[in-house]
Amino acid sequence: MKSFFYECPADFAKCQAKAxxxxxxxxxxxxxxxxxxxxxxxxxxxxxxxxxxxxSGIANS
Structure with missing residues (x-):
């Protein structure tokens, strides 16, 4: 269970970088x-x- 809590933030960071x-x-x-x-x-x-x-059109959209 501990590894789950350590791996989740790393997985989230990888997905965030991809986004x-x-x-x-x-x-x-x-x-x-x-x-x-x-x-x-x-x-x-x-x-x-x-x-x-x-x-101005881009700024207002």
Whole structure:
């Protein structure tokens, strides 16, 4: 029974580290896609409205 109480925190820490990694990976992917869309919009002659207003949209979500 003692080993159970010693192993649980270690298991929890491993799972917590995996969760942090997954969330960080998802955020990197999201920012990459946003950047790609901004570049594509500007390459097509689009106004820089996206850059001007995107930050406030993200902050408010």
């Amino acid at each position: 942090y990694t997954a969330v960080n990976s998802a955020m990197v992917e999201a920012y990459w896609h946003i950047g790609k869309r901004i570049v594509e919009e500007e390459q097509q002659g689009g106004h820089s409205w996206a850059i001007d207003h995107l930050g």
